[in-house]
Amino acid sequence: xxxxxxxxxxxxxxxxxxxxxxxxxxxxxxxxxxxxxxxxxxxxxxxxxxxxxxxxxxxxxxxxxxxxxxxxxxxxxxxxxxxxxxxxxxxxxxxxxxxxxxxxxxxxxxxxxxxxxxxxxxxxxxxxxxxxxxxxxxxxxxxxxxxxxxxxxxxxxxxxxxxxxxxxxxxxxxxxxxxxxxxxxxxxxxxxxxxxxxxxxxxxxxxxxxxxxxxxxxxxxxxxxxxxxxxxxxxxxxxxxxxxxxxxxxxxxxxxxxxxxxxxxxxxxxxxxxxxxxxxxxxxxxxxxxxxxxxxxxxxxxxxxxxxxxxxxxxxxxxxxxxxxxxxxxxxxxxxxxxxxxxxxxxxxxxxxxxxxxxxxxxxxxxxxxxxxxxxxxxxxxxxxxxxxxxxxxxxxxxxxxxxxxxxxxxxxxxxxxxxxxx
Numbered sequence: 449x450x451x452x453x454x455x456x457x458x459x460x461x462x463x464x465x466x467x468x469x470x471x472x473x474x475x476x477x478x479x480x481x482x483x484x485x486x487x488x489x490x491x492x493x494x495x496x497x498x499x500x501x502x503x504x505x506x507x508x509x510x511x512x513x514x515x516x517x518x519x520x521x522x523x524x525x526x527x528x529x530x531x532x533x534x535x536x537x538x539x540x541x542x543x544x545x546x547x548x549x550x551x552x553x554x555x556x557x558x559x560x561x562x563x564x565x566x567x568x569x570x571x572x573x574x575x576x577x578x579x580x581x582x583x584x585x586x587x588x589x590x591x592x593x594x595x596x597x598x599x600x601x602x603x604x605x606x607x608x609x610x611x612x613x614x615x616x617x618x619x620x621x622x623x624x625x626x627x628x629x630x631x632x633x634x635x636x637x638x639x640x641x642x643x644x645x646x647x648x649x650x651x652x653x654x655x656x657x658x659x660x661x662x663x664x665x666x667x668x669x670x671x672x673x674x675x676x677x678x679x680x681x682x683x684x685x686x687x688x689x690x691x692x693x694x695x696x697x698x699x700x701x702x703x704x705x706x707x708x709x710x711x712x713x714x715x716x717x718x719x720x721x722x723x724x725x726x727x728x729x730x731x732x733x734x735x736x737x738x739x740x741x742x743x744x745x746x747x748x749x750x751x752x753x754x755x756x757x758x759x760x761x762x763x764x765x766x767x768x769x770x771x772x773x774x775x776x777x778x779x780x781x782x783x784x785x786x787x788x789x790x791x792x793x794x795x796x797x798x799x800x801x802x803x804x805x806x807x808x809x810x811x812x813x814x815x816x817x818x819x820x821x822x823x824x825x826x827x828x829x830x831x832x833x834x835x836x837x838x839x840x841x842x843x844x845x846x847x848x849x850x851x852x853x854x855x856x857x858x859x860x861x862x863x864x865x866x867x868x869x870x871x
Contacts, residue, residue: 489514489863490533492526493847495543500839501752501820510543512845515607515862519841538849538858544819545837546578546846546861547800548826550653551613551702551730551757553583553773555764555799560584560612561595561774565602569609570867571765572758575799578846578861579610579827579836581652583759585774586616586624586631589639593646600650608861610830611652614643615701618666619681620657625706626787626794627681628775635666644673651675652830655701657682658692671696676830678730679717681706689720693727699829702759703729703746704738705793722749728829730757731821733806734798736784740810747813747821755826756803756818761785761795805854 491512498508498520511519511530519529526535549572554560556567560582572580584595596612603609616627618635633639635656643651654670655678656663667677679692680701685708700707700721708716721727731754733743747754758764762771763780770788771778773795777788785794800822807818820837827837835843845863850856859866 490518490530491536491863492530492533493536493538493543493849493860495538495541495849497541498522498543498839499815499819500545501816501824501837502840503816508543510839510847512847512860512863515845516835517839517841517843517845520839540852541857542815542850542852542854543839544576544848544850545823545839546844546848546859547576547804547822548579548610548755548830548836549577549758549800550581550699550755550826550829551583551615552577552580552760552764553585553795554762555760555766557762557766557771559762559772559774560599561587561591563598568762568764569606572760572799573608573859573861573866574856575765575801576804576822576848576850576856576859577758577800578848578859578866579608579844581610581613581830583613583615585776586619586627587774588631589617589642589646592617592643596647596650603650610834611650612647613653613655614647614651615655615681618654618656618660618663620659620683622683623657623681623706625681626773626776626778626792631775634661635663637662637665637669640666640669644670644675647675653678653699655680656692656697657684658688658697659684664691664695667692667695667697679707679721682717683708684717686715686717686720689717690724693720693724698726698728700727700729702732702737702757703754704742705732722746725753727753728825729754730759731755732757732759732796732798733803733811734796735806735810737793737796740806743807743811747807747811747817751817752820752825754821755829756800756807756821757826758798758800758803759795760798764797764799766797801848801850801854801856804850808854 494509498505508522554568555571558565558568653676677697678699678701778794807813824837847860849858
C-alpha cells in the first residue's frame with residue numbers, strides 16, 4: 449500500500465464490512481455492547497511511527513474493534529486480521545495512546561462545577577485528552593454533592609469521563625493556592641463519610657494535606673473505599689508525607705506547587721514522594737508552574753512515575769480575560785491564570801499536547817518517556833483495572849495522531865473519532 453504524503457492521511461475502505469461480535473469491555477471504561485453501534489466497526493489505523501511506553505515502532509498499524517484494540521503490528525500490506533476493516537492511513541504521523549488527564553478543572557470557558565461543561569471536554573479532547581478525571585475545587589459539602597451528581601450523570605453516558613477528583617476541602621489553609629479558605633475543613637470522620645456518600649460511584653481521587661487532624665485515618669478510609677488519595681496543598685514534613693504514603697496515599701498533587709520545596713535539611717513531601725516507588729507525581733509542565741530544569745530533575749529521579757497533568761481552568765482554549773475558579777475571581781494575562789489582585793497561580797491554561805512538546809523540547813524526555821507520562825503513567829495511577837494508556841491488544845481504542853512536530857491531527861476515543869484541534 450502506498451503511503452500518501454498529505455498531512456491528514458486518507459481513509460480507504462477495504463473489502464466489505466463484515467459482521468463481528470463485541471470487542472468486550474475494556475476494564476471499567478466502556479465496551480462495544482449490543483446496540484452500541486460499535487459491534488461492526490473495525491478500523492485499521494496506519495502511521496509512520498507508533499509510540500507508547502514500550503518504545504517506538506516504524507511503519508506501524510493498529511486494528512480497532514469497537515471500543516478496544518484488537519491487534520497491532522508493523523510493515524506494509526494489509527494484515528489478515530484486518531479483512532473487511534476501514535483503513536485510515538495517517539502518512540507521516542506519530543500515533544500514540546490517548547492522553548489521560550488526572551487533574552483538570554475545565555476549559556473552553558467552562559468549569560466542571562458548571563451546569564454544563566461540554567465545551568471544556570471538547571477543548572481537551574481536541575488536544576488529545578481522551579480520558580479525564582474532572583477536578584473540583586473546595587466548596588461546601590452540599591455544593592460538592594451537586595457537582596458530583598452532575599459528573600456522575602455525565603460519566604454514566606460518556607466512558608471518556610473517568611470520574612471526579614476532589615481537590616478540596618481537606619487542604620492546608622496555609623498552602624491553599626486558589627481555593628477559598630472559607631470552604632476548607634479538617635478531614636473528620638463525619639466529613640469524610642459525607643463526601644464518600646455524595647461521591648459514591650464517581651469519586652476517583654481526593655487530595656488531602658496529611659498534617660491536618662484526622663488526616664491519616666481519612667487516607668485509610670478513602671483507600672478502603674477505593675478512592676485514590678493524593679498528598680497536596682500542604683505544609684507537611686517529610687515524615688508526615690511518608691506516613692500518608694504508608695497509610696495508602698499514592699499520588700502527589702501537582703508536585704512542587706502548593707507544598708514545601710526540597711530543602712537540604714527539611715526534605716518535605718517532594719523527597720518523600722521521589723523515594724517511594726508506590727507514588728506517582730503529578731506535574732504541570734507549562735513553563736510557568738515548574739521550571740523546566742526542575743521538571744528534568746523530577747523525570748530523572750522518578751522514571752515512569754511522573755504524570756503530566758493540565759490543572760487547566762476555564763480559560764484553557766479561550767482568550768485572556770476574567771474567569772472564575774470556584775468562588776474566586778481569576779485574571780488570565782498572557783495565558784497565565786492568577787487569583788484576581790494577587791500573584792497566586794490559579795490553575796493553568798495548558799493542554800496535554802503542549803505538555804508533550806515541552807517534555808521533549810525543554811525537559812529532556814525522550815518521546816516514549818513523554819508519551820508514557822501522558823498515558824500509561826496516569827492510567828496506572830488510577831489502578832490496574834482500567835485498560836488505558838498503551839497500544840496493545842485488549843486496551844482501550846484511544847489514539848492520538850500527531851504531526852512530526854507533535855501537533856494533534858486526529859483523535860479517537862473508545863473507538864470513535866473525535867474532533868481535533870483546528871478541525
